[in-house]
Amino acid sequence: MGICLGSPSKSDRSVPGQGFGAKVAPGNSKQSSNLSNPKTHSGPFCDALLGSLNDDVSVSSNLKSFTFNELRNATKNFCPDSLIGEGGFGYVFKGWINEATLTSSKPGTGTVVAVKKLKAQSFQGHREWLTEVKYLGQLRHENLVKLIGYCSESKNRLLVYEFMPKGSLENHLFKKGVQPMAWATRMQIAIDIARGLSFLHSLDANIIYRDLKASNILIDSKFHAKLSDFGLARKGPSGDGTHVSTRVVGTMGYAAPEYVASGHLTSKSDVYSFGVVLLELLSGRRALGDETIGGTEGTLVDWAKQFLGDNRQFSRIMDTRLRGEYSKRGAQVACSLALRCLYNEPRNRPSMDEVLAELEQLQAIQNSPQAKLEHRVKTLSSHKPHSLA
Known part of the structure; x- marks a missing residue:
């Protein structure tokens, strides 16, 4: 679920026979084989996981809760021109927000951010999304990428990070x-x-x-x-x-x-x-x-x-x-x-x-x-x- 740019990683691959759930960073276009089958997990179980988000996020006042429309406006409606990465979990888009208010701003103005948008059908992505919110929502360190906020509106799951201009x-x-x-x-x-x-x-x-x-x-x-x-x-x-x-x-x-x-x-x-x-x-x-x-x-x-x-x-x-x-x-x-x-x-x-x-x-x-x-x-x-x- 990293926010990086670039070509498909040749090093991302699964370990035979181990259920080695290798992941591909957003800058990579190919997804490694993952032996976890999202269809084996029921909808209610997945909903229960997502329902725990409120408890996790409430302990951290560091995070901004974005609406889906805000992030849609910040990324020019998630247009291809804003796409900076892709992986098995979904896509990463370049967006712009107002630094003072953290609201969406006109593309090309304000502060650049990276917006990660998960694929709705990815159970693995949902679980990792929750883990990301749990840890980066509370941890702050100069050598950890800063998580600015999230969106959990309806079935939309997005994360907003500081933009790293030099990529991976x-x-x-x-x-x-x-x-x-x-x-x-x-x-x-x-x-x-x-x-x-x-x-x-x-x-x-x-x-x-x-x-x-x-x-x-x-x-x-x-x-x-x-x-x-x-x-x-x-x-x-x-x-x-x-x-x-x-x-x-x-x-x-x-x-x-x-x-x-x-x-x-x-x-x-x-x-x-x-x-x-x-x-x-x-x-x-x-x-x-x-x-x-x-x-x-x-x-x-x-x-x-x-x-x-x-x-x-x-x-x-x-x-x-x-x-x-x-x-x-x-x-x-x-x-x-x-x-x-x-x-x-x-x-x-x-x-x-x-x-x-x-x-x-x-x-x-x-x-x-x-x-x-x-x-x-x-x-x-x-x-x-x-x-x-």
Whole structure:
């Protein structure tokens, strides 16, 4: 249920035999197979779920309750020209609202927002819509996409978010023709993601995000990253509990192996997914289906693990579009961190607090005057024309 722009994600696919309910972000035109059958759920049950909305939303004064007509006016009657994304749940449109009153404004004036409109026949979409309202309606953090309001008029279910002008991380890493991101930008995005996850894991409710992937990470005008799409988020274990047992949903290539195998969900499941995204940032390759790592069946994790722990070979995974313009020491540290996040045994993975602390320390070192001078000298040297003599 992310709000992103772009082409169909090659990484969104279901895990065979697991009922792996993979979802497609609004920027993607193809829907992954989902073994849940909406026809097996009765109308009254679905109505009961939707009826709980009033209780959920009433606890949050942060959200604006929009009428359907307001959002229809804000999006030019949901016209194709306003469409910015599409997924299995429905469509995302660009809209405009008055910043002061949060009422709809004339298209092209006021504040730009993203309006998500669910398909009426999607039971999965309804459930995820409720979850999104529940969490984003109450949570506020600089690295979480802001939910502005909702509409639950008649059978219409819509959500209104802040507009993220740079689209998804997926676009910037994989879309052809897009300017490659610099090393410093990639590391800042990794820090932003880690901050968002660390915040969720530190809450009393210990929220597990459960669907971290490049298409669910949105970029603002200053290239800061925010987590979007909380439709699969779950409250973590409480008391003496070690995990939450749940049906397996998410996206193949990003999901932790123990979760795929058993349905046992912990915060360390998010840590594994972060390791995959960090690998994507380092390599510029997709988590799944990249032709350079074995075609449709090859996974980025399996391919990269053979190089991550070797300081002499780590450069083999680095994105060639960086043209070597990155800190060698910083890349080694990032590769080592990614490897630890990807350990098969969850207890051996670091916490997101530890991940964040290491990334922030790395950034501080790389931003030191000496490191900047060394990087400048290296860059000038690499671009110096060779003598023909």
